[in-house]
Amino acid sequence: MTPTNRTKLSRLPKRGHHDTATIYPILDAGLVCHVSYQLDGQPFLIPTAYGRIDNTVYIHGSVGSHFFRQLAQGVPVCVAVTHVDGLVLARSAFSHSVNYRSVVLFGQTRLVDDPDEAWAALERITEHLMPGRWADTRPPSASEMKKTMVLAIEIEEASAKVRTGNVNDDPEDLDLPHWAGVVPVSLQYGQPIQDPIQSKDIAVPDYIASFKG
Template structure:
């Protein structure tokens, strides 16, 4: 059971537009983050905003982000500049009777803070395990661990989830009463991610089946 304290909005993380869609249950925030594969890291480089997609992993109230030690965004984040990290799931397209009220059902997490470079060897392995398990559950224990050269080439950052917000929209369109009688279809077109059949690497030896940790992703 997730017993973390609820979200406490700050001046930066306060949801103002559509405030009724804000969520304060930290367990819901964790669930949205855990369900994602890609987030977007935003930093300011040389006076200009840069937002790039990146993988991530969570352990408790800490997000781990990684990339090449040569990545300018990670170098900037490591230097202590404020960052913003977002994860969004689009659950459906909302069709309305008016163009204005078209929308989408979604779950969106936004995290503000100062990222911390992870240098402790044990925490580095913990963070890289979290990243691996977020992307491919069960793979950390089943595959070769990073060697010294690979670790040296990898930058790992930790971002605390203290200053975070969660916004969620569900349900049908919110049309104006004047449009309700219009003979225009309105409703929600659900969107779902479908897991396909595993496609083996051409160099895989014959007879090596896809393990349950891969096949179970589609269940």
């Protein structure tokens, strides 16, 4: 994707990437995205689940949602997915940083009215959260589909920013007595907790028990 002024990085351009080989895996590794839009100059933000199919990000909400009704009209949005991978503790306060992977993308919302596309999007959003889950659920009924609004955001432009590695103190700070290094940060998935009213005869399926994100 060719960067315009929306995504060109003015600072630390070596941290920037515009190729889908970098962007898509960062998108696919997230649990929630943040969607921003504006109304009369006032910016708004919605944290929400999502899923990607090819170059389109799908989100869904209730047809009764004030926010989703505004988005359904087809408006420019900016969407971000951010992972924190580490706290970078340098000898100097100034050189402190965070290891992270983030994608910021631009597009336009489109209300999905094709039932097949809406179905595929909901399947993807569910599979994005937990691969293998869609086939192991009661699929949406016609009335549930009517209550659900699906929005497509085709990625017009996107940039990824990635910081990895260790601290990067100035040479004159290297002999300071402050411990320096990185504290890794990651998402951890705990032991699944079964619905207490469900029979214990139903065991946790492998795709859930072995899920590592």
